[in-house]
Amino acid sequence: MLFDTKPKTRRADLFDFEEEFSRLSRLINDSLTRLIVVRGLRRTGKTSLVLTTLNELGVPYVFIDVREVVRSRRGLYEVLSRALSDFLRRYSLRKALLNSIIKALSGVRGVRVHGVEVSLNWGRDRPLLTELFREFDGVSSSVGVGFVIVIDEAQRLGGSLGIEVWSAVAHAYDFLGNIKFIISGSEMGVLNSILNNPESPLFGRAYAEVITERLSREKSLEFLQRGFSEVGVEVDEGELNEVVDRLDGVIGWLTYYGYSRSVGGRDLTSIFNDAINLAREELENFLKLRVSRRYRVVLKLLASGVREWGLLKRRLEDYEGSPISDRVLHDILTALKMHSIINEELEFTDPIVKEAAREL
Structure with missing residues (x-):
């Protein structure tokens, strides 16, 4: 199913x-x-x-x-x-x-x-x-x-x-x-x-x-509607639209929501909180392999909307309490891109991971 x-x-x-x-x-x-x-x-x-x-x-x-x-x-x-x-x-x-x-x-x-x-x-x-x-x-x-x-x-x-x-x-x-x-x-x-x-x-x-690609908004809605039809559960159209907006076509998260909503009968807030906790655990596993705490700071800054290079560097220097070289920030961003956590525009590739990064 x-x-x-x-x-x-x-x-x-x-x-x-x-x-x-x-x-x-x-x-x-x-x-x-x-x-x-x-x-x-x-x-x-x-x-x-x-x-x-x-x-x-x-x-x-x-x-x-x-x-x-x-x-x-x-x-x-x-x-x-x-x-x-x-x-x-x-x-x-x-x-x-x-x-x-x-x-x-x-x-x-x-x-x-x-x-x-x-x-x-x-x-x-x-x-x-x-x-x-x-x-x-x-x-x-x-x-x-x-x-x-x-x-x-x-x-x-x-x-x-x-x-x-x-x-x-x-x-x-x-x-x-x-x-x-x-x-x-x-x-x-x-x-x-x-x-x-x-x-x-x-x-x-x-x-x-x-x-493999993300689903379009239309396909995301179709996926949820068909899935709930299979299990005989009715869900308000407004809720479906909110879910599609928040999950941005990532079929794994759409499946997670559909399963939790239909089998567990859980509410939307608890489902999203659990998904964010799962994503945060994955980020913590990534961070365990990095000695520097700067990765954690950069992830939180990016999640809060700081993407301009100069501002990102200044905020990181504020955290450090001392100047840092451009190379330091470059290496951190390169690693995050290499692991597809962010893209070339410094945007998170997964909306739930972005939410999880806010809570690091």
Whole structure:
């Protein structure tokens, strides 16, 4: 149903993605396309688009979810273990495919398979990612079925772990012909540094893009009206218009509101307060990785409407109690843009995140 807060997996539940669905379907079926990038702002339906398209096409896929920040090799291999276990459970009824994959994985150093549970050693005898990709490529060739490896919210893989993952993807791109990759991401600047930075292992590899967008005001209203109709709940038109005005076409927040309003029977104020608290928690997680408290001050200033460079710098200097260089402010704003918290006009890309920034 439209108001299901989990990522969608059926086309009937995917609202207003006809063009994106068709393009992604063509790219997945195109034998020449090896790397697909699905990008868009947070909560604009990237994961739902990818999962729905793959399920509708019936293409076997491994879904590597790195929405949680992976900071260690142990964390990375735990994520990979879950992804491979989910893969085996998903295709447990396709016996020939299942048995081929289990046999292939069982022969890799550092991999243990118990039924449909996969455990990867993350220590000295850990399996290399290139080995895992090679086994999937081999099974794909033997059973005559293409595989897709999905890395969701790819920008979370940074530092030495990121280099390890992207080097393995680059190797598979160059030498393995039966698997392809879908990389999704919402932090545009970080994603661009993975794909187009000369120092990145993936630099120079051709890729195709699918972009998710906000809903128009008309489509936002249609989404809410259809969603409430599905669950048999009537909501005042004035409230719907207020919600559309405040959520600015971000389908993830529209879904959150629709679910909370129809299932929980909650009032509009409490729903928005909870959404703001959720967004504030995400901002706090971002700020934990920044030593300087200046980021917090700049976010609050931007949320209060201070966007002119000179005024922003003076307000930050007032907080510091001393002059700061232009470079300091430039680096803070660049980081916020890289992570798609603000755009080039120094406006917040998400209206709820803006509200959350006021309360930091």
